[in-house]
Amino acid sequence: MKTIREIYSMNPSWKFHDGDITHHNIDTVHKQFIHPEWLKSGNNGLAYASYNDSQWSSVNLPHDFVIERGVYDSTTLSCTGSLKKGICWYRKTFDIPSTDNGKRLFLQFDGIFRDCEVWLNGCLIGRHLGGYMGFEFEITEAVAYGMSNTVAIKVDANEYEGWWYEGGGIYRDVRLLKTSQLRIVDKEIFVKTQSLDLENKQASLLISGLINNGSLDDDSFQLDIHIFNSKGKEVFHQLTNKNFKKYTSSDFTLEVILNEIDLWDLNSRNMYTVKISVKSTNGYDEYSTEFGIRKIKYSSEKGFELNDQTVKIKGVCGHDDFAGLGVALTKPIIEFKIKKLMEMGCNAYRCSHNPPNPIFLELCDKLGMLVFNETRMPGVDQDSMEDYINLIKRDRNHPCVISWSMGNEEMAIHRTEIGVQIFQKMMAIGKLYDDTRPYLYAINADYDNIIDYDRSKNFVLNPVGVNYFVHHDDDVFASMHKKYPDLCIVNTETTGICTSREYVLPYDDANLMAATTEKITVWTKPEFKNKVTCYGSCYPVWAMSPETSWKVHAERNYSAGLFLWTGFDYRGEVFPFDYPATISFFGLIDLCGFEKDWFYYMKSQWTDEDVLHLLPHWNMNLPEKSKVNVWTFTNCEEVELFVNGKSKGRKKCEKYGHVEWDVLYEKGTLEAVGFREGIEILRDKKITSKNPEKLILTGNRTFLLADNTDAIIVTAHLEDSEGNIVITSDESIEFEFTGPCEFIGTGNGNNLSSEHDKHPSRKLFAGKCIAIVKSTYTAGTINICGKWKNITSTLQLNSEETNYLPFVPSVSASEIATKEKTSADGGF
Known part of the structure; x- marks a missing residue:
């Protein structure tokens, strides 16, 4: 009888303790040691079902304990959100039936921030450093079958990886995977498009993977591969046989030709499914994954092309954060964020500056959002390289991913011999696992000089990713193109203006300016110095308005496009202020998903919809007849402004620009009328409201x-x-x-x-x-x-009612998975 792969959610019903626990010697050998787990195997009392966690709180995953605690502290770095971090513990007791004996069991974690230890029934299962890449541990031999089992996880979120809010805890999904002794290794399955004939609708694919034999016996197996198109029709099937040794793995490759292919693009998100099954005398396993067939190309002649059609990258950068949840984002919230960006006309997202939640990429495939996928930090040490390789393996079947980013603004190593050596090795190793996408890193500061240096060392990146430009020389791109005619440029990070949904913040005259930012802050409206406004009149010296950024790239063929900083506000990086500011001002959309005014500028430029948006609001706390600067963001040719029915003039909107008037404030109705070829297209109005009712x-x-x-x-x-x-x-x-x-x-x-x-x-x-x-x-x-x-x-x-992933319930310990302790080696 074959064992079918089973997968369960481990998200519900955990016990949680905020803070570290000093003594782990409850019911253990060598009780005189407070951490006896390092003396004997299976000896961590916190991971025994008998441990009393009745005073711990109950939580469900995903869980951000930092946002749940909600303790703000002026001594915590304001760039990280001023929320106190710390150490915590999670526990879950659950039953494993005796019928699972003989299967292989794995715990899969999509992300824990940050460093963690995972213990099961007193045994160390594994440790993981770093908060952004998922990992799995096999638990087969540490399970007590037919009894209650307890997993205990220590999470240390004290160390920072980023200069923004990162949260803490088990903030992504956790699963329990059960397989036979024969296992298809998920991340090793790769469906590579070797060549693509768009005219004849034919694709040459190379399917590769790895089968792991967990049995004590040598074995042979039969490999069965099916491919289904987006409509569920089988378009390929092949059987093959292979041999392998006990406790070893066997790789496989298979070349496939598909005809009458359905392409993945931004409008038709056609996805194929490869279903792989393997069986032998020792077991059976089955695994399916989706992939897309599409062609990408970067060039100085046409920028970025998807299936031989030029697509200007209209992108944003972003962090994983949302109101109410912190970093513990679930699928519906992630989907909401992607759709809100797409409403603005955004077609690309740069994962800044870390590997994304796997759910995010699944949704980008489904919805049609291009992705620059970024590792947390460049490095050739074992931990960094392991996460980098696993990122590529995990995400290479996603057609939405159009580039691998090896790092961001690495000021300590770029334009150095060490930096070139690190990036060259990373790129070479990355290409061993995926050579179908370009590799780059986001260069900042004087990136023209850095590119010169890199090329002098025979380190050629094309496309090249560049962030901002301190000298505000728009011609730097033209100069780079002239020097390197083959170079395709992606502005991987730009804009960085500070805006609010309010007219002005703070409301009063309080000066919240951080001492460290005073010298690097630009104020375009002197009357609003030390304030953040709806206009975006404040930004750091390296930044610029979205209008300025878009003008630079919109019509230059050698520019693939740009990524604006940022799509959404996020906690931390509260420039230009310090605490009590807690949320950044950089987003085009705020932390709740409410549009700020510049959202509509991008929508007017990035979509074919008619757009007319008026700012500011008209509930001013100003004396009557105060001068107010009124703007419209629009793709209409002309706009006429009215205050209480009186025209304040009709003005032309220049290409890539906006329209402004200075008017005297009068309570009532502020109204804009947009025209194209002299015909009224649409209106927008702001009304002074009365008291709320x-x-x-x-x-x-x-x-x-x-x-x-x-x-x-x-x-x-x-x-x-x-x-x-x-x-x-x-x-x-x-x-x-x-x-x-x-x-x-x-x-x-x-x-x-x-x-x-x-x-x-x-x-x-x-x-x-x-x-x-x-x-x-x-x-x-x-x-x-x-x-x-x-x-x-x-x-x-x-x-x-709906179908859902079955879950593993938590239980009270029915049979304790421990045994009587003896005094061997003085363990009493």
Whole structure:
């Protein structure tokens, strides 16, 4: 009887302890030592089912303990969000049936921040350094079959890897994998497109992989490979036989020709599935993975091409962070973020500056988002190289990935012999595992001189990734092109302006400026010095407006495109301020997913939709007749502005530009009318609201799936009697939830806020706040209630039954997986 591969979610029902635990000698040999796990195998008392964790809190994964703790500290680096980090422990006790004896078992972790130790039934299973790359440990021999088993995980998040908020804990998914003694090694499966004939719709593929024999016996096996197209039709099938030794692995390769292929591109995200099964006298395993067939090319003549069609990269950079959740993002939140970027016209994402959640790439394949995939840090040490190789192996079947990035702004090693040696080795090793995509790293500062140096050392990157430019010389790209006509340039990071959804922050005259940033800050509007505004009138000396950046790249063929810093706000890097600022100002979208004004500039340039957006809002805390600078972002040819029905002039919008007027503030209606070829296209207006009278709740979903993961983002705002949003309201909204759901966080996007993200109440900021609610495994009616003063508003939706990944429940220890201790070697 063949053993079918089984995979279970380990996310539900963990016990959590915030802080380190000194004594691990509970019910262990050598109790006189507080850490006896290093003296005898199987000797960590925290990983015994008998350990009393009744005082620990209960949590579900993914889990960011730093955001859940929510302790802000002015002594913690403000660039990391000013949230205290630390050490914590997780435990889960679960049953493994006796029928699993003879199978192989693995724990798979998509990401733990940061350094961790994993223990099972007292035994060390493995350790992992670094917080961004997933890993797995085999636990087969440490399992007590037919009994309760306990996994205990120590997480030390004290060390930083980045200069932004990184969170802490088991912040990505965890799974239990069960296979036979014969196992297909997931990450080793690679479907490589060797050649592609677009005209004749034919592709030559090379399928490679690795089969691992965990048996004590030599064996032979039969390999069965099927390929299915995006419609589920089988388009290839082949059987083959191989031999291998006990406890060894056997690799395989297979050349395949496919005809009448369906290409993956941004509009038609056709995905194929390769299904591989292997069987022998010792077992059976089956594994499927998706892949896409597409052609990519970079050149100085056409920039970036996808399937022989030039596609200008309209990209953003981003960190894994969101209101209410910290870094513990789940699939519905990741999907929400990608779709919001696509609404702006974004078609590419640079994973800054670390490997992404695997779910992110699955969604980018599905939705049509190009990806620059980046390792955390360059290096040839064992840990760095292992993560780098595993990143390539894990993600190389994703058609959305169009480049590997080996690092970011490596100032200590670029333009040095050491740097060239490190990057040359990384690129050479990377190409052993994937030579179908280019390798680059994001160079900053005087990158023209760095490229000169690299090429003088015979280290040629093409395309080349460049970040910003301190000297603000737009002609540097033309100069580089003239010197190196073959060079294709990607502006891997640019803009970096600071903006707010509010007109101006802070509201009062408080000076929050960080002493370290005063000399590197540019103020384009002197009246707003020491403030952040909706205009983007503040930025670091190396940055520039999105308008300036886009003009440079829009029509230059040798530019593949650009990545704006950043798509979304994120915690940390609170330039130009210091604590109590906690959230960056760099995003085109805030931490809750609310659009800032520059979102609409990019939408006007990056989409074919008619766009007309007016700023600022018109609920100013200003005396009447104060001068206000009014802007519109638009792709209309002309715009006419009205204040309370009186025209303030009709102006032409220059290509890649925006339109401005200086007007005197009058409460009422600010309205813009857009024209093309003299015909009115659309209008936008801002209205001075009256006092708030109504609480409105809206959701980004109309139903949820009962899979314990699906989520809704509920937005709350106040309106006056005429239905106008009260944009300046900062009232507190209380949330309550009933039905099969779990409240998981709140937010409002206020960059200066230190409110707790896990409390079911939130102040409005710029008139809005959100609450996030997820489903459970139970279907039913969910009621989300918002309360403001004596007014209540309720949003109701259903959670519907669905298929979901089976999960491993937590249990109380039924049979303790320990044995009586003896006094051997003095262990008493």
